[in-house]
Amino acid sequence: MTDALKRGRDVLAEMNPEIEQVLRDRYDGILPGFAESLVEWAYGRHYSREGLDMKTRQLCTVAALTTLGGQTAPQLKINIENTLAAGASEREIAEAIWQMAVYGGLPAAINGLNAAKEVFEAY
Template sequence: MIDSLGTYARGKELSEQVNPGMEDALRARYDALVPGLAETVVDVAYGKFYARGGVDEKTRLLATIAALTAMGSQTRPQLKVNIGSARAVGASREEICEIIFQMTLYGGFPAMINAMNAAIEVFDAEEADA
């Protein structure tokens, strides 16, 4: 079992807080091809990285948004998930957009525009759900 140090349990709690249903969605999509992938994402990404101390969840998610933005358009699905997660822990639209805009210096204008469009899609979905 992966949870020998409690990282899976911490990861599960955090992932359900910021991205409810993510593990089930990953399991449904990928476990037939790679059994245990969903549990590994929860354990490693959320339990061992996102649940670490040192910085708060909002800061960690804004850093993730910055990195995904600079990496370019191939990260669009992950960027949208992390923008939604950042909103769930209190990041404002303005904070997210400023972080994305700042990445123009590192990823270029196309990467920034693609990320900004992803953010707009997340914000529009929030409004539609309201």
């Protein structure tokens, strides 16, 4: 196991311990190693970096996914859950999404707020 994979798994153990298995079950049949690669690269090499705390990283992720638009709703919902797990409040998440109305447009922000509302109601 690489150091980055271990770091990625450590990050996910605190935020979303089931995600690697969910990804493995869903994608490894058509793309072997996908789940492990994602955990190693995204979480082990990016989310685990020094310089930003996890709450800030997650708020940035929510903002980026919001700006990308409605097609990212599944990933946005997962990352809203991760952002709550990282210590952000519902208000902070909603404000980060709303801020993206300036950059991604009102439809993107509304879609983001709809995703957040679903997560908050289920959380």
